[in-house]
Amino acid sequence: MKFSLPSFGKSSLVGLDIGSSSVKAVEISTKSRDKGFEIKSLGQAALASEAIVQGAFLNSSAIVDSIREAVEAGKISSTDVAAAVSGHSVIVKRVNLPLMTREELEDQIQWEGEQYIPFDVNEVNLDFQILGSNEEEGQMDVLLVAAKKDLIDDYVQVIREAGLNPVAIDVAGFAVQNAFEMNYEQDPEAVTALVNIGAQVVNINVLRNGSPAFTRDIMTGGAQYTEEIQKALSISYQEAERIKLGGTPGEDGRVQDVIPQEVEQAVRNVSDTVIGEISRSLDFFAATSADARITRVLLSGGGAKISGFVSTFAQRTGLESDLLNPLAHMLPSKGFDAQYLENMGPLLPVAIGLASRRLDG
Numbered sequence: 001m002k003f004s005l006p007s008f009g010k011s012s013l014v015g016l017d018i019g020s021s022s023v024k025a026v027e028i029s030t031k032s033r034d035k036g037f038e039i040k041s042l043g044q045a046a047l048a049s050e051a052i053v054q055g056a057f058l059n060s061s062a063i064v065d066s067i068r069e070a071v072e073a074g075k076i077s078s079t080d081v082a083a084a085v086s087g088h089s090v091i092v093k094r095v096n097l098p099l100m101t102r103e104e105l106e107d108q109i110q111w112e113g114e115q116y117i118p119f120d121v122n123e124v125n126l127d128f129q130i131l132g133s134n135e136e137e138g139q140m141d142v143l144l145v146a147a148k149k150d151l152i153d154d155y156v157q158v159i160r161e162a163g164l165n166p167v168a169i170d171v172a173g174f175a176v177q178n179a180f181e182m183n184y185e186q187d188p189e190a191v192t193a194l195v196n197i198g199a200q201v202v203n204i205n206v207l208r209n210g211s212p213a214f215t216r217d218i219m220t221g222g223a224q225y226t227e228e229i230q231k232a233l234s235i236s237y238q239e240a241e242r243i244k245l246g247g248t249p250g251e252d253g254r255v256q257d258v259i260p261q262e263v264e265q266a267v268r269n270v271s272d273t274v275i276g277e278i279s280r281s282l283d284f285f286a287a288t289s290a291d292a293r294i295t296r297v298l299l300s301g302g303g304a305k306i307s308g309f310v311s312t313f314a315q316r317t318g319l320e321s322d323l324l325n326p327l328a329h330m331l332p333s334k335g336f337d338a339q340y341l342e343n344m345g346p347l348l349p350v351a352i353g354l355a356s357r358r359l360d361g
Contacts, residue, residue, distance in 0.1 A: 013167055014081040015175070015355030016067065017348075018155065020052040021199035021223060021302070023066040025074050025081075026351040037182065037356065039333040042344070043074020049237055054200065054219060055087035057154045060161070067162035079165045082354040083155050086172035086201050089148040091117050091124075092215040094131070099138045102130060109144075117146045124148050125169075131211045143212060145171060168357060172196065173205035173215050175353030176300065176324070182356055183328040186210060190295045193285075194324065195278055196349060197303030199223040202274070204281050208292050214285040218277050222303035228266040244306070271309055275316050282317065298324035300349045326352045 017024040027041040045066040051059040093116045097105070105112070109128060113121045124146040133140035152169055159166040176196045188209060196203040200221045206214040222244075230240035243263060282294060297319050299310055304323060314321035326349040327341055 013355055013357055014071075014076055014078050014164075015351035015353065015357075016070075016081040016083045016159065016164070017175075017351040017354065018047075018052075018063065018067070018083055018158070019198050019350075020047065020201070020221075021049070022046050022347075023063070023070040024348060024351045025067075025070040025076055026348060026355045027074070027076055027078055028352065028355045030356060036329045036331045038331045039327075039336060039341070041074040041076045042336065042348075043070040043072065043076060044344070044347075045069035045073060049223075052200070055089060055151070057158070060154070060158055063158045064161045067158060067164070071162070071164070079163065080167045081159060081164050082168040082170060082357050083159060083166060084170045084172040084175045084350050084354055085147050085151055085155060086198075086203050086217050087151075088217070088219065089151040090171060090217065091119065091144075091146045092171065092173070092212065093117065093144045094212065094214075095142055095144055096139050097142050099133055099135065099140050105130070105142070112142075113144060113146060116144055119146060119148060121146075123150070125152055141211075147171075168354075170354060170357070172198075172201075172350050173203040173212070173217070175351075176203060176349045177205055177207065177212070178353035178356055179326040179349040180207075180298065180324060180353075181210075182352070183326055183330075191292050193282060193294050193297045193319075195297055195299050195304075196324075197221055197274065197299065197301035199302060202278060202301075202303070204278065206282070206285050206294065208289075213289065213292065214281075216281045218281065220274055220277050222301065222306070224270045224274065225267055225303070225306060228270050229263055232262045232266045267306060267308075271306065271312055274303060275313050278313075279317050282319070294319055296320040296322070298322060300324040300326070300346045302347060305346050324349055 015026045023045050025043045028037045029040050030037045047066045048062045051062040095116050109126050110121050113126045127145045129143045131141040131143055155169060156166050176194050180194055192207045194205045198221045200223050202218040202221055204216045205212055225244050226240045229243055230237055310321055310323060323346050325345055327345045
């Protein structure tokens with residue numbers, strides 16, 4: 001399996017976002033970037049809370065069941081899918097190398113990987129993208145991507161066991177970038193930070209001149225909110241999840257006497273931690289890129305939907321911040337409730353970005 005940087009084409013795949021709290025499957029129809037896209041099918045299924053922990057697959061059968069459930073819920077007929085990986089087993093490095101042809105770099109990629117990737121190169125899948133070159137200086141910018149083969153094998157296995165065909169494995173941060181480029185006008189002067197807050201992983205991808213200038217995955221996320229609410233109220237994980245999402249108490253009524261301040265304090269504590277982690281990464285980028293100032297942050301994922309998170313993030317960081325809308329350039333899609341799509345939007349950048357990949361990309 002090969003990685004790929006964001007691409008766009010007429011032939012699309014099913015975008016399969018296997019998160020640690022849910023599985024989302026999206027199929028879109030595209031004609032051209034300018035004419036927008038239409039959602040053909042969309043399905044989602046919850047995933048057992050400990051099926052995936054810190055990126056490790058601990059309950060493959062539960063993951064397979066959730067993939068099948070998401071595909072069935074979305075009435076998805078296609079079997080060719082693209083999925084995305086992230087976490088500690090994935091490394092993305094932007095490096096400066098001597099000028100050479102793509103063919104020459106392909107021959108040397110293993111050796112280059114040994115210099116920059118903190119894994120045994122025999123245990124990873126390597127890919128690269130040439131971002132630009134300076135012929136006068138004889139140098140070129142290259143993005144190196146590596147993921148442990150064991151991680152890739154886990155994804156391939158559950159996808160195949162679910163009866164699907166894994167055509168491509170991408171990087172979650174690149175999939176979010178693809179969704180961003182589909183839906184927003186590109187300003188070459190802007191430096192945009194895309195921050196996707198999943199249940200257990202935060203993907204950060206800072207774009208400069210249309211290319212990733214800084215990427216980082218942080219092992220934290222929306223699941224911390226659920227855990228803190230669970231501890232504060234002494235309730236089950238499922239009940240805490242419902243409260244986090246603004247749902248109703250459990251049928252047994254155990255959470256009917258919830259004191260709002262307790263929930264608010266738990267949410268505030270986690271937001272402080274998550275925002276602090278993200279802010280430190282963005283500060284590191286700023287400190288190592290003196291001539292590049294982040295002009296805006298676009299947030300996505302379930303964590304970004306927490307009440308007040310976006311405004312708190314903007315206040316704490318001093319950066320222009322908003323929710324990323326992966327449906328901004330979407331054409332009217334028959335069979336989908338507009339309110340449902342609006343609510344789901346922040347959860348879909350990875351799946352939509354994957355679904356828009358070229359089949360031959």
